[in-house]
Amino acid sequence: MRQCLMLILLSLAGIQPASAHDVSAPSSIAHYTLDQVSKRIHVVHGTQDLPSPETRGFMNNPAAILTDNGVIIVDPGSSVEIGKQLLEKVRKVSDKPVIAVFNTHVHGDHWLGNHGIREMYPDVPIYAHRRMIERIDAGEGDIWIKRLMDMTEGAIAGTRATTPNIGLEGGEELVLDGVTLKIHHAGPAHTDSDLMIEVVDDKGLFFGDIVAARRVPNSDVPQDASFKGTIVAIKAMLERPIDIYIPGHGQSGGREVPEASLAFLVALHASVTKYYDQGMEAYEMKDKVIADLESYKDWNNFAEMGRVINFVYQEVERENF
Ligand SMILES: [Zn+2]
Numbered sequence: 001m002r003q004c005l006m007l008i009l010l011s012l013a014g015i016q017p018a019s020a021h022d023v024s025a026p027s028s029i030a031h032y033t034l035d036q037v038s039k040r041i042h043v044v045h046g047t048q049d050l051p052s053p054e055t056r057g058f059m060n061n062p063a064a065i066l067t068d069n070g071v072i073i074v075d076p077g078s079s080v081e082i083g084k085q086l087l088e089k090v091r092k093v094s095d096k097p098v099i100a101v102f103n104t105h106v107h108g109d110h111w112l113g114n115h116g117i118r119e120m121y122p123d124v125p126i127y128a129h130r131r132m133i134e135r136i137d138a139g140e141g142d143i144w145i146k147r148l149m150d151m152t153e154g155a156i157a158g159t160r161a162t163t164p165n166i167g168l169e170g171g172e173e174l175v176l177d178g179v180t181l182k183i184h185h186a187g188p189a190h191t192d193s194d195l196m197i198e199v200v201d202d203k204g205l206f207f208g209d210i211v212a213a214r215r216v217p218n219s220d221v222p223q224d225a226s227f228k229g230t231i232v233a234i235k236a237m238l239e240r241p242i243d244i245y246i247p248g249h250g251q252s253g254g255r256e257v258p259e260a261s262l263a264f265l266v267a268l269h270a271s272v273t274k275y276y277d278q279g280m281e282a283y284e285m286k287d288k289v290i291a292d293l294e295s296y297k298d299w300n301n302f303a304e305m306g307r308v309i310n311f312v313y314q315e316v317e318r319e320n321f
C-alpha cells in the first residue's frame, strides 16, 4: 500500500519509476527524456553525478541517430539494463532496427551498455577506436565492470564487457543507410582512444568526453588525459562546420559548449605553467591554481581539481624537458 502511494506521488510529480518494484532509483536513465537536438539526433542528457546505487550507474549522454531505415546508437551507457532502457526510449521515436553502435572512448560509463544493445541485436556492428579495443582485450573491461559494480553497490550486475568489433583510427568517412559520418581522432586527448563523430547532414558533432559541459575536464580519470591534446582536439573541431555539439556529459548546445571547456583548459594550463616557471612543485601551487580558476568553482567535480593539477603539472614538466 505504501509503495502504491509512493508510485502515485511520483507520477503526480511527473516522475516515472523504472518499474513498480523499483522506486529506489529516482535517477536511473528511465527517468530522463530523450531530447531531439537536430533532425536526426536524439540525446538522453544524463546526470553529472558519479555512478551510485541511486543512478544505477547512469551518468553519460547516450544518443540515437535516426536514419530512414534504421537507428545508430552512440555510447549506450554503463550497464546492460541502461542499454536496454535506452532502446525502449528510442522506440518512441523510431521503430527501425539498430544498424550500428559507436563508442567514443574506453571509459565504462559510455560503452558497457553495448551488452544491452547486443542482447536485442546480436549481430549489430560496434565501432570504436582500435586502441579502445586493444585496451579492453588487455583486461580494461573487467576493471570498469568492477569499478561500476563497487560504485553502484551491484546495480549493474549481469553486465558483461561487450567489446566493439570494428576498429577505427579517425579520418574515416562512413555512409550508413544514407547518413554520412566523419570520424575524427586528433591524437591523445581525453584518452588515447577518443573518437569524435560528425553527423555531416545535421551539422552535429559527438565530442565524447573531450568536452563535458560545465565539468572539470578529466576530473574522474586524469591519468588518461593529455590536457594539451584536449585543447588541440577542441580547437580542431571548432573549425568544422558544426551547429550542434553533443558533449560526453552535460547539455548539448552551440559553440559556447566547447569554447567554455577550451577556455577552462587554457586557463588551467597557463596557471600551472606560470607557477612551474616560478619553480613551484605541484603541491605548492595547488591552492594558487584553484584560486586562479575561482570563476569555475560551480563546475561539476571542481573538488577534484587537486588531482587534476597534479597531472597537468606532470604534463607541463614533460613539455619542459
Ligand atoms: Zn571519459
Ligand SMILES: [Zn+2]
Residues within 6 Å of the ligand: 060, 107, 109, 110, 209, 248, 249
Ligand atoms: Zn564519461
